[in-house]
Amino acid sequence: MSAPSLPRLQHIIGSGIVAAVGIWVAFVSYTQQPSEAFLFPRLISSVFVVLALWTFAKACLGWTKVGGGISVRQFTNLLPGLIIALIYIFWAAKGLGFYTATTLAFFILLSLYDPAPHDAVRSWLRRILITAIFMVVIYGLFAKLLTVYTPREVFF
């Protein structure tokens, strides 16, 4: 028996996680008190767990179209951007201050994924200019127009 292809393996793992969540939701719904508060969650979780297990079983047995999945190339492409985005959202925005973190994240992401050459001064100047324009627009919209007070923390 040959090993499952990468998309199918990913599909099995993905649907397995969904099934595990479904089982947990059903378990909590049927065991937590007061039961009146979990009447509707019980109804949903019963359908949720059946559909999730059905999807997982189909994935394991190879009875389903698996979708495109994520190729190794796509994964290596998205990984740096995703890591930076998650650091930005879950730590830097609060730790450094919204505007500082956004400026850094925007500039790093732009530099990482910009197809323009990395050894040309002109393209670096363009990236700095785009970042500055974006931050001015964001500051104008949120701080001035909508008067949203964002965490300032270490820096601005």
Add this chain to the structure above:
Amino acid sequence: MEFLFYMGDVFTPINFGLLLLGTIGGLILGATPGLSPTMAVALLIPFTFQLDAAQGLILLGAAYTSTVAGGAVSAILLKIPGAPANIATTLDGHTMARKGEGAKALQISFLASAVGGVFGVLLLIFLTPVLAQWALAFGPSHLFWLAILGVTVIGSLDSKSVVKGLLSGCIGLWLATIGFDDIMGAQRFIFHPALGGGINIIAALIGLFAIPQVITMFAKGRHNDGAEVIEVQKHPIGGAIRELLRNKRAMGIGTASGSIIGLIPGVGGQIAGLVAYDQAKKFSPEREKFGTGHSEGVIAAESANNAMVGPSLVPLLTLSIPGSPTAAVLLGGLLIHGIFPGTDLFDNHPDVAWTFINSMLIGQVLMCLFGLYVAGLAAKVAQVPQSVMAAVVLGLAVFGSYSVQSSMGDVYVMAALGVMMYFLERFGFSAAPLVLGLILGPIAEANFIQGSMIANATDGMSAYFLGGGLNLFLIAVVIASIFYSAYMELRSRRYTSKEEIMA
């Protein structure tokens, strides 16, 4: 004719200014590949907090209408549909542009969009109050089944896999139960402090629609799309109007198909455009010209995808069931202003309802007028590199979700749901049913609890929820939509395997 009474409200300086802003901004956003109408409207919601309900809805409605039409610009000039609704436009529109008829294709596309759009909004104007009165007869059990119907119809019709569509809907319904229970005050599924107040709909909408797009752009790497914009030659507008009048059949087919499809919850503009294109081709004496830069193809597709916009709001404004994912986002926009669709909207907030609907009517005309002038600029914006778009959308998503309640918890929820949705989409799950579950979950639960209290005091649960003509009708529609979609899925698989064999 109540709508005429509120027509003047559209022309107050602020309202008209917002309408112009939404229309022009929407045309540019719509032309940008990767920025779907749903995502554009979701990202705009935080900007409506400080506006009146009617003003906020005018902005969102204008953006909805014009992003759909603006998508035609990149479809015609770049061969990249700005939105899924514009896929059919690409087939003939881009070929026309290649033949040096880019301006003509753009003109007939905006004119057809306006005609289809106006018809669709008129349908919205005349159908909505009638259905809203009809909705008065609905009790808790009917409203519960309606909410379930909204989730199952979108879950089954909008997804490639019926089971995965319904599963997405269940995930959305479950997410809606996170937080404190309204009646007992009990904690439910609060496994992180950020979830204490439940999942904020706006933050969730931004995350579910914007973050997967951002990650998709990351996944392309340092890739230059290299999309070449075709230069647009001048073309007299009179010629485009005559062309439209010559192709009344395609116009009629497009408008009728779009309007009917728009009324069916869950079937979006993408299907409207493709069905209209297919039908126009079948009924055309020049069907062999379709795909070779034939104006009938553009007219049918564009009139259909804009005719769909108005009717897609009929089930939303009457029964709280959004007709499309973008309509679901608009429902979120209504709820944050404390307005509930249905008779409440037309009885207690007629100024909001009619000003919004009238603005969509005027917006169609503005979209046509400005579309022709903004097209060139929009095509340039469509060339903005993906790296810039990804960073801009991420920044807007973070600021937008934070500004909802000035809470970092909303930003975490937005990011977590967005990343989860990206991976789920890779395996055939769809965001639309999940969003519907999240939005309709509280409506379904409130009516389920209310219904069960009535049932316990009267005939019991099964008699109350499964008895009565209207309950049985709604249950039959739920079951029929699931079986129909399952049948269509099996049929398409059979055809796919036959094609694979032939290949």
